[in-house]
Amino acid sequence: EPWMFGDEITGIVKKFIELRYQLLPYLYTTFWQYLDEGIPMIKSLVLYDQEDAxxxxxxxxxxxGDKIFVCPIIEPNSKGRRLYLPKGRWYNYWTNKVVIGGKEMWVDADIESMPVFVKDGSIIPKYPIQQYVGEKKFDEITLDVYYKKGKERSILFDDAHDGYDYTKGRYSLRTFKMTGKPDELIIQQHKTGKYNTGYTKFRLNLIGMPFKITKIQIDKEEIPFEEAKVNGDNVLVVDKEFSELHIL
Incomplete structure (x- = not known):
């Protein structure tokens, strides 16, 4: 058990267990992709990009899934390791620093971390921290939005988490289409399915924005910053049923 190794190790294990619970909506979505499309939830790099030798x-x-790169630390007392990051732009999960892939590199990683990168343009859903599934009822979930210049697609699947009602259309499948430009970001949402999730809002963490936000429109209606709850961390709270979010 973790506590047999002391307080430091217990704290580290707790951190990663809580991260796992936060990422449950992402994990659940990857399982749906496996069921619907036959895409494994964990893929080797060659399956991810076969054209890259x-x-x-x-x-x-x-x-x-299809958005997060992971490289475990397998040697004791390591301060990091060499790895190959696939082509494209990636965000270091811990620092949000952008790294260009397509090359081998050294990545620092102490005992409290491991190399984790998120593909640019990704929208990663996260729950509030829980100690077990169903511990809390919550009115909003977080979407970590990683800015990309260009277009990217992300999805979020949900249902009752039990039974077979999803086969009768009682599910929620949200498709997010991101379009990023040097001075604006557009996120369009399309939903299918008849399941209504318990939460009503999305808390968007806008990561890597290359411009200062001056205007926000939701479904073509401008909203004041104080209503949108934009702060220095670029956090925006919106109704989950928005169709188009336009940030300028």
């Missing part, structure tokens, strides 16, 4: 012999690194 550098991925053909990588055995430690993997893609979790």
């Amino acid at each position: 550098q991925t053909h012999y990588r055995t430690d690194e993997f893609i979790y």
Whole structure:
């Protein structure tokens, strides 16, 4: 058990267990993708990008879902490790620093972290921290929005988490389409299914924005910043049923 190794290790294990619970909506969505499309929830790099010859012999690194890159630390007392990050722009999960992939690199990682990167343009859903599933009822969930210049698609699947009602249309499938430009960001949402989730709001963490926000429109209606709850951390709270979010 973690506590047998002292307070430091117990705290680290707790941190990663809580992260796992936060990422449950992302995990649940990846399982739905596996059921619907046959796409494994954990993919080798060669499955992620077969045209990149550098991925053909990588055995430690993997893609979790289709947005998150993970490389475990497997040697004791390591201060980091070398790894191959696939082509494209990636955000370091812990620092939000942008890294350009398509090359081998050294990544620092102490005992409290491990190399985790998020593909740019991703929208990653997260629950509030829980100690077990169903511990809390919550009115909002978080969407970590990683800015990208260009277009990207993300999805969020949900249902009753039990039974087979999803086969009768009682599910919620949200598709987010991001379009990023140097001075604006557009997120369009399309929903299918008849399931109504318990939460009513999305808390958007806008990560990597290259411009200062001066205007926000939801479904073509401008809203004041104080209503949108934009602060220095670029946090925005919106109704979950928005169709288009336009940030300028």
